[in-house]
Amino acid sequence: MKQSYFLKLVVFCWLFSISFVIAQTKPYEIPESIEVENISKYFMYYEDASKLMSLKEISKMEAEKWKPITKDDPNLGFKKINLWLKFQLHNKNNKAETFYLEFDYPLLDKVDIFSQNGESSWEKVINTVGDVVPFSRRPFFYRNLVFPLKLEPFETRTFLIKIDSDSSLQFPAYLYSPPRLIKHIAITEILFGFFYGILLIMGIYNLVLFFAVRNNSYLYYVIYIVFYGTVQAALNGHAFQYLWSNATWWGNTVVPMGLCAGGAGAILFMISFLSTEKYLPRFNKVLWSLAALLGMFSLLGLVLPYSISVRIGTIAMLIVGIVELITGVVVWRIGNKSAIYFILSWAFFLIGIMTVALIAAGVVPNHPFLRVSHLIGAMFQVVGLSFALADRVNTIRKERALAQAEALKALEENARIIKEQNEMLERKVAERTHELKQKQEEILAQNEELQQQREEITAQRDFIEVKNKELTELNTHMSQSIQYASHIQKAILPDETIIRNYVDDFFLIYFPKDVVSGDFYWFSKIENHLFFAAVDCTGHGVPGAFMSMIGNTLLNKIINENKIFDPAQVLSALNEGVITSLRQRETGNNDGMDVCLCRIDIKNEEEFELYFAGARRPLYIFKDDTIIELKGSRSHIGGSGLGIMQTPYETYQYSLQKGDVIYLSTDGYTDNPNPDRQKFGTDKLKTLLLLYGKEPMDRQCYFLKEELLMFQKNAPQRDDILVMGIRL
Structure with missing residues (x-):
């Protein structure tokens, strides 16, 4: 009895798994009113460990070798493979449409996308893109990889995507309509602009304070902000977009270098701000050694592969965060009361960094909110450390208030400029829509003209049938004329x-x-x-x-x-x-x-x-x-x-x-x-x-x-x- 029950359970699980895989192979039905949709679960994937399989071999591979994606935010971690993705889209609209596929992870090295046309042959949708390919080759001036997918009315089309990357294999996929993509880019860039603006303002502010009071704490803090901001700009794709669009080798080098160099700046800031030489004289030498070691580690990005150097940099940053937090607690317990701001700041930052590290390792789901946890933690850290520094610069409170007012004014001016640019973009979109409508009307008029011509041709055909006998009699004369025309043509x-x-x-x-x-x-x-x-x-x-x-x-x-x-x-x-x-x-x-x-x-x-x-x-x-x-x-x-x-x-x-x-x-x-x-x-x-x-x-x-x-x-x-x- 127990064996029969166990056998039924096994059969049920097998049928459920088969039905799940089959379900995963169904095409995504694009609704008429689509704006944005996460279609990651409609992907199948195959890991080519040899990195030698061709498009032809992949396209003819047995269906059972493809594995389904079960998460909206897929993440396979660091693997030395060629990752192949396969999916289908079905256009339910009665007109041709162009949709846009976005991978919300900008650090993929090389990505190729292929489309199967009506003759069952494969063709590239666009040229190879990625962060080891010059940015100018991308069809869109945007930090993430975006692919235009054109579908005819009621068409079902199969796509293959090849990803070759030393970075973490993350590929959350979103399908956008053109207006929604424009809106998405505008909103995200504004939010990132706000984040970078905070880093820039804090960096400039503390640099001014350094020149004003000549306290090394502000200089070390600026060094930390510069390297950390550069790393975040590289991780978010903005640095490749705006700073080194053609220096593809530098994109993978600057991240581990920036992590280690930023960590060294953070250690030096802690030594100066917490006065560890006074409160922890013996441990102070260890901290200086750690800062020097991180400075040497920053050079590893020039010689080691990215998959190794970025892990070293991430681990180094985690160690720095833990050391900063523990040191801050110890110094606070000894008697440095201003360390409370320091402790809270690094606690927020450490939580964000650990979350991102777990995402990169594939332990935590790659949720959009969790992906920016390090940015949120960094903003709290910047604010907290600013409070800590403000506690030590009461003598320049008025100057700081004036600088903050000017910075706020600059942010408002940036917001006004961005708003004007968005309004101008909306006007251009409306003008383009009007032009397309006019073109459509012209095409309809041409179709009516072609229909009239077809009707005329039909009438002429009937007339030709009546005159067929007459044409037969003229055939001999025409053949002679054609022969003569042949001599003329040969002569010219x-x-x-x-x-x-x-x-x-x-x-x-x-x-x-x-x-x-x-x-x-x-x-x-x-x-x-x-x-x-x-x-x-x-x-x-x-x-x-x-x-x-x-x-x-x-x-x-x-x-x-x-x-x-x-x-x-x-x-x-x-x-x-x-x-x-x-x-x-x-x-x-x-x-x-x-x-x-x-x-x-x-x-x-x-x-x-x-x-x-x-x-x-x-x-x-x-x-x-x-x-x-x-x-x-x-x-x-x-x-x-x-x-x-x-x-x-x-x-x-x-x-x-x-x-x-x-x-x-x-x-x-x-x-x-x-x-x-x-x-x-x-x-x-x-x-x-x-x-x-x-x-x-x-x-x-x-x-x-x-x-x-x-x-x-x-x-x-x-x-x-x-x-x-x-x-x-």
């Missing part, structure tokens, strides 16, 4: 023999999908410049051929006649020329082209200078056994971008040597499918260019054609294909 394309006169070697892969092509290549030698272009016009066949003739004519006019040589300016002029030629602003026509354009300046027989600009097309360079990809602008040439703010075209400059190879292409090669409808792909093309980059150009041409035919097999060609290779 550059002669390969002329191109070979100016470069070391050259190959061309040019496979029109139809008789005439929407892709064309262009070459011009003008002054000391060689211009090459690979252009993909809208469509293929006859429409594409018409567009190619317009593009060819415009390039000749812009470069050969108007003498515009900067590639970005050429693309801008070409864009305006297409819009004007097709009257796109009046007609709504959206035909255009993607362009890869480069200019090669011959400096001497061995050196060349490359200037490149692209409209949605990259340029590949084979140099030093590597493939370098120069990406073009996302903006199109022609009407597809009308009414939308486009990314400006940019010219990229690159130095090349004799023997380097550049490749220009349209998207036909990489988009060509196989019988399974899989595209050839850009990665495979770059792999082939890297593999055959040293081969003669005719061999490269042969290999590229063979690889494409082997991949395509019996699948029909999808688009015009154009690839040019040029060896300098």
Whole structure:
């Protein structure tokens, strides 16, 4: 009977644990009216002790290896691992939204976040961030790590986060709406500003008193405040944000150094303030030795790893707090009555420090209030020690009162400035909201226009079906015309023999999908410049051929006649020329082209200078056994971008040597499918260019054609294909 009861209990516990893990894998359902939510419990985590596992390996790892997070404020303490986090978000809104994920712990060294897109592939949300990465690389000017997470309407998206850190692995995660994030940052920064303001005021105040009365107690107290304030600014992320944004090595060094140096200042302050030489003459020598030892320990941060040196600094600060408290009690019992302020001050501080140390070790939950217990204790300590010092400076009471009044006035002025800044920020947010609403109305108007065009197309289709027989009769005549157009198009394309006169070697892969092509290549030698272009016009066949003739004519006019040589300016002029030629602003026509354009300046027989600009097309360079990809602008040439703010075209400059190879292409090669409808792909093309980059150009041409035919097999060609290779 007892065995049966025990077996049922085991089965129940197992089922409960399984259901708990399953529950943890559910995505967080983002409500329509979300402001802020702690989503830590929706995370799963995996500890990579080898620190060698790749994103691919992690993404394919078995579900049972992931462990659930059971606390709102997770803390794994100090571990030499790569920590992987996994979670899902579901957007319940009927529109695309951007939410912001904040880790409320700024000391993580390196954090990468990946998102799984609709094709089940992983992509980085932002570049690597952390306190060993320059602060300027962060997308937000804020002390904590904040990640923008964009979700489409009703989308469920999976995210992976990799944390590599020598600091304590704490990652309380909060999801914010944009307005709530702005409000959160404003409030927390005001509170931290208040804390730093107190430290600054007390430091300045006691420094003034030191110069006024020449008592070393005030100088030691200022030393302690400076180092302790620096440590707190580093721990809270403000020092990295404002003081040493690019000195990433210093961020992990200053914390243990500041703890030990601040502890030495606190010991010296105690020796002077409590007059230990008078009340405890023998123990006074021990205190001086302890101060000297802490001064030497402060240098350990330069040579020891952070995970070790910060523990030494934390333990040292705990020891200092205990010594200060015990010494204060002993001196008070002997007869120094002013020590009561000293005792109470260090008691508050010690409680705060011990709480933070227990949080860092993972013993105490990482609650938001407990995380700032050391700041609260420090404020009480500063106030208490100030009372203690005030008891000894009755002779300068009036001067101190005046200084406090001025400090209060400065705080009020800071509060007024912050309030004005918040009001200005709210006005800017309202203006931006109004602009977005206007853009939305414009998009709705464009959608109505597209709907009308679809209706017109439907009517035209019906008309075309009626006229089908007539078109059949005209087909023969049109075929003859197209054949003649093909001869015209070939006539305007550059002669390969002329191109070979100016470069070391050259190959061309040019496979029109139809008789005439929407892709064309262009070459011009003008002054000391060689211009090459690979252009993909809208469509293929006859429409594409018409567009190619317009593009060819415009390039000749812009470069050969108007003498515009900067590639970005050429693309801008070409864009305006297409819009004007097709009257796109009046007609709504959206035909255009993607362009890869480069200019090669011959400096001497061995050196060349490359200037490149692209409209949605990259340029590949084979140099030093590597493939370098120069990406073009996302903006199109022609009407597809009308009414939308486009990314400006940019010219990229690159130095090349004799023997380097550049490749220009349209998207036909990489988009060509196989019988399974899989595209050839850009990665495979770059792999082939890297593999055959040293081969003669005719061999490269042969290999590229063979690889494409082997991949395509019996699948029909999808688009015009154009690839040019040029060896300098």
